[in-house]
Amino acid sequence: MKIYKISTMVLGGLMLASCSDIDEQIYSGGAFSKEQSQDIVNAIPTRVEATFNGMFTFMGNPAQNYETRFSSQRADDFGFIMMALSQDFEGADMIGADNGYNWFSAACEYSSRTPSYANPYIRYVTPYTLIGMVKDILATIPEDTEDASLINMKAQAKTLRAYSYLSLAPYFQGSYETSKDKPCVPVLSDTVDVTNNPRATVEQVYNVIVEDLTWAIDHLDETRSSKAYVNANVAYGLRARAYLAMGKGAEAAADAEKAMQGYEPASIAEVSVPTFCDMEEHNWIWAIDITDDQANYFPYATAPSWLSSLCGDGYGAACGTTAMINKLLWDKIPATDVRKGWWIDENLHSPNWADLTWGTAKGDEIANLVLDDGSKVELPPYTNIKFGMKSGVGSTLNNNDWPLMRVEEMILIQAEGYAISGNEAKAKEILTNFVKTYRDPNYTIPSGRTLRDEIWFQRRVELWGEGFAVSDARRLNKPIVRFHGPNTTNYADAFQFNIAADDGWLNMRFPQSEKDNNSAIVDNTEGSLPVAGQNPNLRDGVTD
Template sequence: MKRTIKKLYPFAIAIALTATACKKEYLETSPTSSIDANEVFTTTDGAMVALNGTIRSMYSSLTNHGNFGQKSYDLVLDLMGEDMVVHKQGYGWLNTDYNYSAPSNANPDQRPDRTWFYYYRIISNANRIIDGLDEAIGSEEDKASIRGQALALRAHSYFYLVNFFGHNSLSGAGVPLYTEPTSEGNPRSSVQEVYNLIFSDLSEAETLLEGKSRIHRSHVDLAVAQGIHARAALQIGNYDAALEYATKAIESSGLSLYTAQQHTAAGFNTLSAPEWLWGLEVIVDQATIFASFYSHIDNREATGGYAALGTQKKITKALYDRIPEGDVRRNLFNGSQNPDLPIYSQVKFQLRQPGNWASDYLLMRLAEMYLIKAEAEARLGNAAQATETLQTLVSTRYPAYNAGAFSGNALLEEILLQRKIELWGEGFGLLDVKRLGNGLNRPTGDGNHGGGDLNSDANAANFAPGELVLPANTNRWLFAIPQDEINANGALTAADQNPQ
């Protein structure tokens, strides 16, 4: 980590802002490069400036058009999963993630290297903010809010790092841990040790954020910290904690599930949408245009992004066919042949206005918490509660739904099906494949992975993903430790490299 820490350590200053977020309705994110570290952390206003810049980095572009902050990694997780199909090769962006050739590439500027850099940059910034707060002039309330948010961002970053670079087994090798600014590299910690830090950070963050209001929905509040806690607990099968924190997040958020009328594309591109616990507001003059989530996900020709140029993202026919008529979520996909939009193309994620790239990035919403709660209840043997939770969620999408028709293992399978449908495209594909322990099983045949595209002539096929079936113990979804990191970090050797 020595190379990375040295590159990252000054970054909290490089993204220091010209004003604090409270002065406008949106986050002020115009970077400057001339503010000294000591000056930034003289006051809590300066620390907030650094926090806002760190949040901005979560939708910034890095090196090429396939790297655009958190949503690029969410998209990778879905492309490496079971339910997202790529229509054609197009310009090729992200296809190496889809066909599993990217994870093993340890060279500079490849997917593992950029993933490592992105998350450790946030961690380094968080550590710098936490370290500088004690001496800053400002109220204790402001210090608590800033520290709580920095801890939650650090936990969030370690969660994704350990899932990209480690197996789901707690005894396996995780990633190096850093809790303070340093230029010295650390060895790999175990997956268990990484999760210990994640939950410790989140518990402290929750205490600090209790009773605190946030000035912008891009900031972390109590409900968001609880939501991250629930997400991480579910990933390692701690269902008691998953249930506890999903329930807390629902209650703390004060939000309500979408009505059927609200469950449209407009509910997935705007920070103020009723279900959003957390998201990133993309300001028009800071939009990364072609190097953006919407460039790679919005399939409409009018958008003019990479998706519209051939790599349209589609739901599998296998999953689409399991969404009943009358379920509003079926309308988030094109279910008919169309010369301008391939059949099964997603229309869930769209720019608010084609040609204007200022549409927001979704990081967490209320439906996820209901699904975590329902799954945890079912796994803990609380069938009646799980049925009630599932009914509450799905009936808002499909009024004729009857969760009471399922019991036993069928109830759990139904919850997992509803999770696939509800959270399609939101970044849970590979996370769920890994935690469920069934291996990768991509549906094949017409309308599915590598099968006929059902939209062109009889010989036209969807882009072939290469890997269709992988065992649960595969190493193929492990990202390689960047070679530059192994070369520069004295605490790592070639033996620490992930197997492929």
């Protein structure tokens, strides 16, 4: 996939503007008239295509948000992948180190609600930049076009817009069930005044999401040039996510079934070694394609740097900041489940890396390997080895692709959708078949949890590290439970607290620059910064 820098994507006066925050950041100018848009389509279609391709490149590009505005490099400025990591570090299951090298410490401690901080700024600007790019792509395509390629671009662009709003909505307000009439985030319509654009309600935002995805589904098929782009499977999968959030279980299950057509879950053998790093893995439906050029922009500050313990040039293995699983969750995974080996245990053992070597170290010896060049330190217990290295163990090329959607997620959505809609027998059948066939041959649904809590448990294990932790907890109206009292978790003391499901601190705050430039923004103000040790008696129904 070719990289198109934003600066070379501008078509004459075509500005890729979105909200006022973004206008001030990088773009200026005005939108094309209909006549000018048609001239572009007729005269330089290859440039329209370049701009279209640039939307997908943008999703994983480093240094396109914070650095562009503030001329300051940050090791956590890498778009939607950074957002996913922040959202999981704010959850209960993915632990980051409490040291000066952890660029996600703001998420771990929940100071990410401070409106002047870079973390919330990047997480807000990233989706709105993409929404602005979509808006202007759509402005260049005539409404009455019959050109199949332009219709396909339009459908893919609408899908990306829906994905962007899905990346915002769960974090700025409570669940659809409890808060559908409450303010969420601004919607960028064609006629909106970005300097006076109030927050739409949760229901209004999801209506926009479903409308975009329904149009896209009507105009897409299964074809595309690579998994980095969008097809009907992706649009169905995103609408399944939206319907699940809206409590429309039957609709979510139906869309999930369509999304998974043509895809098979990874087998037990396939996930019994570190993987989840290449978009060509057959169970991936949609991905961010990380090129070598992107990986080399900040060689040490990419997704593998934080998630892969096998990275030879990155913060994780070099500085002891590779993500760990909370012992509370790991203890609940049966020994017969292959996923137990996605993390090393308290004795630094996992069967999943038994045949891997890093220099002279093999298997469990890798945990204690220390390299003289400082690129590898000892790994602590419960460090994850779920994510392999696309370019090999110890590689300094951190070009791992990022999974945006996997068939396994769709199966779990399908199961939950049936459970919500009252067909628990079908939900149990789907869940049992998946886990027993692809993860744990000895699996039976345990009696100690509700069915929906069991499905949530499976999501927490299966999708760990992929960005679903907080959105799932919010959708299910669940607390963030990191510890059960003294000596029950491996969280650092500073990050060891629980947050009630209705705590207003769970709602993100708007960046200061957006509040300065959009006079209609009324920010979230409820709650307060968590303190160590708070709410030790909260339980979530899974790690109890």
